[in-house]
Amino acid sequence: MVVGPGAPTPTAWTGADRIRIDMVLLSDPPRLAAVVADLQRRYVRRTPTVYEMEVEPGELTTRETTEAAPHELGGRFTFLRERLIKAVWHNSYDARAHPPIWWWGHKAA
Numbered sequence: 228m229v230v231g232p233g234a235p236t237p238t239a240w241t242g243a244d245r246i247r248i249d250m251v252l253l254s255d256p257p258r259l260a261a262v263v264a265d266l267q268r269r270y271v272r273r274t275p276t277v278y279e280m281e282v283e284p285g286e287l288t289t290r291e292t293t294e295a296a297p298h299e300l301g302g303r304f305t306f307l308r309e310r311l312i313k314a315v316w317h318n319s320y321d322a323r324a325h326p327p328i329w330w331w332g333h334k335a336a
Contacts, residue, residue: 228240228243228275228276228277228278228319228320228322228327229277229278229280229315229316229319229320229321229322229323230277230278230279230280230322230323231279231280231323232279232280232281233279234279234322234323236277237277237322237327240275240276240277243274243275243276243277244269244274244276244277245276245277245278245279246262246265246266246276246277246278246279247279247281248278248279248280248281248282248287248311248315249281249282250281250282250286253282253286253308256307259307259308259311260307262311263307263310263311263314266311266314266315267310267313267314269314270313270314270317270318273318276319278315278319280315280323287308287311287312288312289308291306291307291308291309316330317331
């Protein structure tokens with residue numbers, strides 16, 4: 228479940244871990260890598276989690292680039308924000324507005 232800054236945890240998610248997504252996190256690559264790895268485990272296990280979104284949507288969708296050649300990056304290279312977006316949004320309802328919405332279902336309709 229995605230909530231806005233300081234928003235209460237929805238009743239069905241009471242007791243779920245709450246993870247803050249903010250500019251401090253996005254600007255700290257080692258910490259971001261650890262959080263993204265944790266979020267991907269939560270995504271795969273379908274662990275109920277509340278994401279407190281404290282960044283504007285554009286901050287997460289800003290294209291990440293690298294000047295490195297693909298062979299220098301290796302087969303496991305990924306951009307952290309891209310992984311963060313997937314881990315947060317692909318299995319979450321957006322409760323920043325009422326009623327909560329699952330964007331993939333909304334887009335499919």
